[in-house]
Amino acid sequence: MSQQNKDPKALYRQAEAARKANNPEEAQQFYQEAIRSTDERTLERGESAILRTEKARSALKGRSTLFFLLPLLIAGIAFAIYRYIEHDFASKQAETDPKTFQFVEWLASRQTQQVISNIVSANPELSFDFSRATASSSMSPEEALQSLMRPGMQDRIRSQNESSTASSSGDGEGDGPARFVCSVDPNPACSAADQPSAPGERRADISMLVRSYRSVLDNERDCEKMEAAIDVIGQKIQWRKSEAEIKFELEQLAMSCYSRQKNHDKVIEQARKIQCSGDASAMNTGYWHLTASYYQQGRQADAQRMYTCFRETVQHLATYEFEPWRIAARHRESGALAWLYFNDLDTAVAELEAARNILKKASGGSSSLSAVAAEVDLDLMETYVTANIDPDTFSELHEDINTSGLLTDGYKQIKDTLAGIYYLQNRENKKSIVALENVATRFKHLPEYICSWDWSGFQRGLKDSISDPVAREYADKLVVATDCYVPQTIENRIQSVQEVLRWLRR
Numbered sequence: 489m490s491q492q493n494k495d496p497k498a499l500y501r502q503a504e505a506a507r508k509a510n511n512p513e514e515a516q517q518f519y520q521e522a523i524r525s526t527d528e529r530t531l532e533r534g535e536s537a538i539l540r541t542e543k544a545r546s547a548l549k550g551r552s553t554l555f556f557l558l559p560l561l562i563a564g565i566a567f568a569i570y571r572y573i574e575h576d577f578a579s580k581q582a583e584t585d586p587k588t589f590q591f592v593e594w595l596a597s598r599q600t601q602q603v604i605s606n607i608v609s610a611n612p613e614l615s616f617d618f619s620r621a622t623a624s625s626s627m628s629p630e631e632a633l634q635s636l637m638r639p640g641m642q643d644r645i646r647s648q649n650e651s652s653t654a655s656s657s658g659d660g661e662g663d664g665p666a667r668f669v670c671s672v673d674p675n676p677a678c679s680a681a682d683q684p685s686a687p688g689e690r691r692a693d694i695s696m697l698v699r700s701y702r703s704v705l706d707n708e709r710d711c712e713k714m715e716a717a718i719d720v721i722g723q724k725i726q727w728r729k730s731e732a733e734i735k736f737e738l739e740q741l742a743m744s745c746y747s748r749q750k751n752h753d754k755v756i757e758q759a760r761k762i763q764c765s766g767d768a769s770a771m772n773t774g775y776w777h778l779t780a781s782y783y784q785q786g787r788q789a790d791a792q793r794m795y796t797c798f799r800e801t802v803q804h805l806a807t808y809e810f811e812p813w814r815i816a817a818r819h820r821e822s823g824a825l826a827w828l829y830f831n832d833l834d835t836a837v838a839e840l841e842a843a844r845n846i847l848k849k850a851s852g853g854s855s856s857l858s859a860v861a862a863e864v865d866l867d868l869m870e871t872y873v874t875a876n877i878d879p880d881t882f883s884e885l886h887e888d889i890n891t892s893g894l895l896t897d898g899y900k901q902i903k904d905t906l907a908g909i910y911y912l913q914n915r916e917n918k919k920s921i922v923a924l925e926n927v928a929t930r931f932k933h934l935p936e937y938i939c940s941w942d943w944s945g946f947q948r949g950l951k952d953s954i955s956d957p958v959a960r961e962y963a964d965k966l967v968v969a970t971d972c973y974v975p976q977t978i979e980n981r982i983q984s985v986q987e988v989l990r991w992l993r994r
Contacts, residue, residue: 668768668804670775670797678764681719684727684735694725698734711745711754718742736765743777752781768808772801776821783829795825812850813857819843820864823871828945833875840868862894866902866941873910874949882910897934901927902941905970908988909963913954917992924992927970928985931978943971962988 506515669675698721718738727735743758759774759781775798783791802818823839826832843864850857869889872882886907889895895903904923911920947967954960968974969984 667766668771668801670800672793673797675763675766676760678761681722682761682764683766684729684732686726686728688728688730690728690730690734695731695734698725698738709745711742711749711751714745715742715758732765733767733770736762736767736770739765740770740773743774747777747780750784752785755781768801768804769810772798772805772818775801776825779825779829791829795822795830798822798825811856812846813854813860816843816846816850816857816864817860819846820860820867823867824945827871827874833871833949837868837871837875840864840871844868858894861892862896862899865889865892865894866899866906869903869906870946873906873913874946874953876910876913876953879914897930901930901970904930905966909966912963912966912988912992913956913959921989921992924966924985924989927966928982928989931982931985941972943967962991 502518504515506512506518718741721738722735725731739758739762743755743762746754746758755777759778762770762774765771775794778794779791779798782788782794799822802815802822805818806815819839819842823836823843826839827836844861847857847861847864865885865888869882869885872885889903904926908920908923908927911917911923947964950960950963950967954963965984966988969976969981
């Protein structure tokens, strides 16, 4: 009998076989082994069932625990998210609070020091030793500031300031140039907050600090926060009439910020506030933004009036003040406005030629003058190409630009693109090829070029300046290739220029 075979069925079959073979003892032995094996199997099944039951109970117990813990876990996560949102909101609220501009608080402390100094000067009989605030002979800081509210105190402080001012170099105001008033746009009524009127000479420390702070504001993208901070600074400093220029330099930053956001209503509000400065230079900048904002709102007549005021401020500044490069830069801006918003090519050419004449007559060669001269040259070249000026006039300007030594590689890229288009539209293919080969070569070896050049006005003018539709298509291809605001690889730009060159060589 095999001891390895423990299967009850197999043992039973063996027992039956032995019985039929008339071997009862062997059959009995197999029957008993089959019964024993069956009992063992029964016990194993029972133990297995018990084990499975225990496992099921353990699993059910774990799930029950998780069921009770899960709500607590969800509640914990929700609370953590709430605290994070609350903290983030508090941080954002602090960031947008103009009082968090550290410079504002610093200026406030400076102003407080000046107030205390004035009190000491005006009240020599008082003691301001704040370290002994409990002594009967001293005053607390709060008491000292409250003393400002006493009758006559402000007059005494003001008279003390004015006497010290008079003993120095005067209030810095003087007669100066005549106040500018536009012929077609009277200055608006100005509030006391918008028009500095406090007496006294210009404070050198405040001037330096505020102008340094411009770099902080200039990087701010939250225009409302910037505007609020400027208001807080004004409240703390109490601008003097002699400091109007500094105040309106800050206001111009807010106006430029709103302009970048294309928030035209706020641009107009800020520009009108700048008109209260009475400073022709600041007003000129304001009229530039007013022209652009009114035009973009579809208010063509208002835009034209503001452009007239812009040109009048340029003439006013040329009469009374300013370096040649500054006046030339404003004539350049005038030409850009005439062409961009009013499609007035004649005025644009006249303004740019006026700017160029001013620069030609200027003595000296500062970096600012050179930079403006390069931009004026290219602007004038663009208008000449758009107007398809006579070849002699264009060639004279082109030669002058080539020999001026003013252009960077980026500006040369623009110059050669414009020259290539001018010669292309006048069927001077050899000259066009020379210019455009320079463009392709420069793209290959010096793939850095000007990204502040706006091709939109020129591209719009191609419809009228080039009558041949095929030539116009290739000219437009050159503009797109050179326009850095059109996203494409340098290889694609070179390929576009090469396509035009192949067409010219056909």
